[in-house]
Amino acid sequence: MNTDKPLRLFFALPCPPPLAGSICRWRDAQGLAGRPVPEANLHLTLAFLGSQPAHTLDALVQLARPLHTDAFVLRLDELHTIGHGFACLVPSQVPPPLSHLVGQLHAKLCAHGVALDSRPFLPHVTLSRETAPGPQPRPPVFEWRVERFGLYLSENVGHGVQYRELSSWPLTAPRG
């Protein structure tokens, strides 16, 4: 990889393909207006790093390696319109291991000098962009067994954006 090229990076939970398929089938049956997110792109962002020099990649990978969080179940059970018309699935309850993972990650990134968005963390999975304001359909509960997180490169391709997994780490099996 060219060591001078800035990379657009983020840490995220990748949506497992079978769940992404179920979610997109439900979304498409609702006839939500707007620009649907491709099924392969469904994810939940943990930390958005923005543009980073490629030579910092190794340090970012090392930074995430020692993080330990139990695997957990995320229940996506509400559909909200956030920001500029993003229709998103959100959990009505944020599981403590998710807050723990994000807290550790943000602290490590801040200590490393990465400037993060100052807005509070809002877990969401974007399904569609440029949707009209107004009431949204009520989704079923989508249960996501979260077992790993990763570092992703966001790349513009002709027809949109593509995410490339650069590294990923397992969450620890819950005790008990």
Ligand code: ATP
């Ligand atoms: P595009 O911007 O081309 O429509 P995208 O938003 O999916 O596509 P990116 O802008 O590279 O791609 O963003 C990658 C991820 O980081 C997405 O989940 C996006 O919502 C999130 N993200 C982008 N900018 C920020 C930000 N300033 N703060 C927090 N999260 C962000």
Ligand code: MG
């Ligand atoms: Mg964006």
